[in-house]
Amino acid sequence: MDWTHHATQLARSMVHPTSRWHRPVLATPRHEFVPRWFTAGPEGWTPKDGPSYEAAWARAAYADQTLVTKVGPVHADHATDGQTVTGRPTSSSTLPGLVVSMLRHGQLHPAHELLDVATGSGYSAALACAYLGDHRVTTVDVDPYLIEAAAERLGSVGYHPKMLTQDATAALPGEYDRIVSMVSVPNVPASWLRVLRPGGRLVTTIAGTGLILTADKSDDGGSVGQIEWDRGAFMATRTGDDYPPQLDDLFDQARDEEGEEVTDSPYPVLNVMQAWEVWSMLSVTAPGIEHRTGTDNDGNPTAWMLHPDGSWARAETKPLSRTATVHQGGPRRLYDILDGIRWRWLQDGELPVYGAKVTITPDGETTLARGGWSVTL
Structure with a gap:
């Protein structure tokens, strides 16, 4: 493949020619x-x-799009032609624009040593090697096959960074000036703070949100930073080949069952995960909610909220109306939490999650705060 033309087009579409990341994008054969x-x-x-x-x-490799490379425990390298695999994506080659955005937030300079968290396909490590040199890059992933395949593919284009198979949230070897994560975490792992050098910077996304967190190492061993006004989302960390099963049994209950409480919402049914600000605010307020969307028997938009604690909600569009009928059950009223956030959104014109100040203690306790609002993850 004459890939250089395609890489030039990709670089032109997402990186300004004066950017320090323009040359790495041009020099990296993503298709490999x-x-x-x-x-x-x-x-x-x-x-x-x-x-x-x-x-x-x-077309696929040099478009600014995510390519799913693993579904459940099955990697695309091991799937047979014509095979259909069911399950949730567990690894991917993230869209290049977001990879570059995360590296830019890291504010890397040529003398820095980088820990690239979540090797995945190896593309982010390749960009980092192109900029820093492979001797300054360490990349980790929990999946042994991903490390094996990425090492081979990085080697084929001349890069040999240090590569580790391990849980990135556990104890880590070495010390680093920058930590940039291509996987989301529920809160900043204390292990990252222990290997981040004084004055070092970490960049990650918060699990279940579109929030990009940047923070600089503070004198007490913690970090201080902010939630960027930019947005991005990654798969969450995992410890095995797959994520825990989805809440299908609870969904069967919530699909049509009369709620313990039935109310009217003044708002239309919302696809929460397409409303990034609302989704992020809801996720840090009530983590762990699984969202599903569809239609009722009459074709009206319907949304479900499910939680591992047994709470559920179903919002059905009312005929001839932009409002919704809401059924709820279980120990918490999930839709009431959502409607409270939507009310605040309309009242204030924004939600406080983006732009929030971030304070991280040495043991990883992560607090977001802005305008009188705060939450500890």
């Missing part, structure tokens, strides 16, 4: 890191083989 990937269909995920369809490979 995603020879196979999955595409979604009505029956599940189907593998695509790049070398067999070179034009499609080039």
